[in-house]
Amino acid sequence: MKPAPFEYHRPASLAETFDLLDRYGDDGRLLAGGQSLVPALNLRLAAPRAVIDINRVPDLDGIRLSPEGLVIGALARQEALERSPLVREHAPLIADAVPHVGHAAIRARGTVGGSLALADPAAELPACAVALEATIRVGRRGGERDIAADDFFRGIYTTALAPGEVVIALRVPRPEPGWRWGFQELARRHGDFALAGLAAGARVQGGALAETRLCFFGVGTRPVRARRAEGALAGRRADEATLAAAGRALDSDLDPPGDVHGSPALRRHLARVLLTRVVRGLVDARP
CATH class of the missing domain: 3.30.43.10 (Uridine Diphospho-n-acetylenolpyruvylglucosamine Reductase, domain 2)
Structure with a gap:
């Protein structure tokens, strides 16, 4: 057609x-x-x-460091995130996630702002934005405003953008020292939409999880911050009992849909698998 x-x-x-x-x-x-x-x-x-x-509009492209953190322009191509030393150093979660976005040809044209504005609940970049507690700067005639990523995504293909507003940039704050980041997703084939995925961060002290952020995607109508599971991990070591408790708490955080690709039960199971894998990886990773 x-x-x-x-x-x-x-x-x-x-x-x-x-x-x-x-x-x-x-x-x-x-x-x-x-x-x-x-x-x-x-x-x-x-x-x-x-x-x-809008590809000729100046000041919407580029990746730069500001006093507050990393600023990624809305027109920055996804492949640029893969190659950027700034992204690797200051937002390694995004650098790890981007290779999972579609295929190379898609990443060569796809933009950061496009992925955020589309708000596909199975997309990687929105989940990373929520896990990083990033803000999305939007503009319209008369000024700009910043929207917390967790408030920006409202539902399936639905955002907090008002009529006439345009995504300007993704702004990633400088993390406190000691944070570690991990990303995994499960799909039938590389490049397919994830059946379940997890973008996560943790601050580890003395072998225990002092603080965690868990943002799941592909298991709801938007990126889902799993706050009950985070609470089950807080202050604890990532042993079998703690991970089992976090998995049970996760059942209250998630209400996954079912479709031809996977049932709600399958997606719940995959989310628990990802929680265990990613959290163990965070504890074992070098800060």
Whole structure:
């Protein structure tokens, strides 16, 4: 199939982008990497009146370090995250997660902002943003605001973006010393959407888990912070009894859906497997 007819615009500034969003409203769609929008257009699952290509808008690209932490521009390509020494040093969780995103050709075009704005509950980058307690900077005519990642993702393909707002950057705070990070996902084939995945961090003191962050994806309508399981791990060593208690607590954190790829019971089981693997890896990892 081919797309329904649409108007094509290529703004050269954020101000021009906001003008176009004001003009078209819900009938305008932003084009960044196009890895989700273009297939939807071709299948006529999306038929906007206008496509607004923001790839020429300055200041939306790039990866840099600020006094507060790492700033990743919305137009940064996912493959750039794989290659960036800044990401590897200051957000190793993202560096470990990105190779799991689709395939190389997808990562060459797909953008950070596109992944965040799409809010696919099985996607890797949204879960990393929540686990890192990152903020998402968004802009519209009249100013910008920061939204905590855990508040940004509202449900399946649903975010806290207001009409006329654009993702500007992902902002990752500098972690306190001693944090370790781990990422794993389980899929039928590499490049498939995860049946279950876990982006996690831990601060280990004296062999015990002083603090943990567990964000699961592929097991809900959005990235799920497993706070009951985190509480079961707090202050304890990652022995069999502690991991079993965290697994039981995880049942209260998750309400996974079922589909043709896996039942809720399967996804619960996989989430427990990931919890055990990743937490053990965090304890054994070098800080």
